[in-house]
Amino acid sequence: IELRVSPAHRLVIAGISPITAPCAAFAVTLGFEVIVCDPDEAACRALDVPGVEVHATLPSAFISDRTCHGATAVVALTHDPRIDDLAMMEAVRTQAFYIGVMGSQRTSQARAERLKRSGGLSDAQIARIHMPIGLALGSKTPAEIALAVMADIVRVQHGKALDEL
Known part of the structure; x- marks a missing residue:
């Protein structure tokens, strides 16, 4: 019997939107440790997803302070x-x-330019970012978008290329 010990899968969700709760709920069901960060304290109090840790802080501050393994x-x-x-x-x-x-694709291209210009990110760093996020399922509702996001995370987690689906 082979026993592998590794850190728990973790999902850090930056910001609260209509997509956050269904995404967090899917992730908890998939066995992820889920942490949501948003600077809006009222929005943090209102987010009620069992098993989710919520921090009323700027996500970038949380990510820089903690180890994302x-x-x-x-x-x-x-x-x-x-x-x-x-x-x-x-x-x-x-x-x-x-x-x-x-x-969207257009928003993502504009973001990539901003991240390069203002954020000083390299092409290699920008290439690490999945944007637009998620599998292209034609998602419209918050739950469908959350499903597409989590499906893409699971795809990458298991080392599957998009053309293998």
């Missing part, structure tokens, strides 16, 4: 560049196995 996924779900961009700038400096941020 190789079994960590970091996702930004707000569409707010002040939260999402800063979280991405910190996440690429970690060992996180998955880093992703929401937005």
Whole structure:
């Protein structure tokens, strides 16, 4: 019998949006340790997903203060560049196995330019970021988007290329 010991799979969700609760709930069901960070204390109090740790802090500060080990996924779900961009700038400096941020193809291209120009990120760092986030399932509702995000995280976690699906 082979016994492998590794850190628990962790999902750090940067920001609270309509996608956050279903994404956190899926992740808990999949066995992830889930941590949600948002600077809005009222939004943090209102988020009620069993098994989820919530921190009323700027996600970028949480990510830079804590170790995101190789079994960590970091996702930004707000569409707010002040939260999402800063979280991405910190996440690429970690060992996180998955880093992703929401937005259309056009928004993602603009974000990549911003991260390069303002954030000083290299092309290699920007290439680590899944943007747009998630599998292209044609998702419309918050739950469908959350499913697409978690499906993509599981795909990467298991080392599957998109063309293998």
